[in-house]
Amino acid sequence: MEKPRKTGNGSEYLRYSGLGIQLAVLIGLAYWLGHKADEAWMGGRPIFSIGFILLVFGASIYKLYKELFK
Secondary structure, three states, X not given: OOOOOOOOOOHHHHHHHHHHHHHHHHHHHHXXXXXXXXXXXXXXXXXXXXXXXXXXXXHHHHHHHHHXXX
């Protein structure tokens, strides 16, 4: 019985791990920006933090969807 051939050289793994790292960095940036906005305008209530995180997460999921179903 023959071994199945590998069709890629690992570039797909690198592409998707890059998307994961990008998601983590963007969520961290969204939290930091939202936290600063909350301190300035909302008196510490996490309205902007939650909103920015949800916005970034939704945009990242949309981008992942577009990447997967090209």
